[in-house]
Amino acid sequence: MTRLYSALLAAGIDHRLTLRLPLSAERYPTAERRTVFIREAIERISALPGVRAAGINAGLHPLGSWTLPVEIRGSIAPDTREVNVHQINRTYLDATGIRLLTGRWFEEPDLSARRFLCVVNQTLAARYFGGQSSLGKIEKIPRLQNPPFKLTDSPF
Helix, strand or coil: CCCCCCCEECCCCCCCCCCCCCCCCCCCHHHHHHHHHHHHHHHHHHCCCCCCCCCCEEEEEECCCCEECEEEECCCCCCCCCCCCEEEEEHHHHCCEEEECCCCCHHHHHCCCCCCCCCHHHHHHHHHHHHCCCCCCCCEEEHHCCCCCCCHHHCC
């Protein structure tokens, strides 16, 4: 079972540029082609003078991309409200200025191994864990087992 690597975070939004980048299904029909395009775009943008960091979020921060119910093992207070789930890359955290308060960020080896990891904010940590640490807890997002995601299991 994959462990939840959680982190408490805080973010600022000044001096940020965002853009929407729809990729056509005809030109980018597979996840691999989309991934290559996005990786190369981020590398090129990062190399521009004055750019401190570039990252990607499948949604629009701070509004979220998916709103999904979660199940958290060991939660002190079961809660049926849905949470915003963002699908991001590692450098998105740097680009947004999100600060790590506890835990650790995920790194390239985590992503290469296709580990299901998540970073949680203070609101989620307080809602489910009160004053206890969220580190190492298991979070499930059952809806990810349904189309279009079709994960065989959904622990983070």
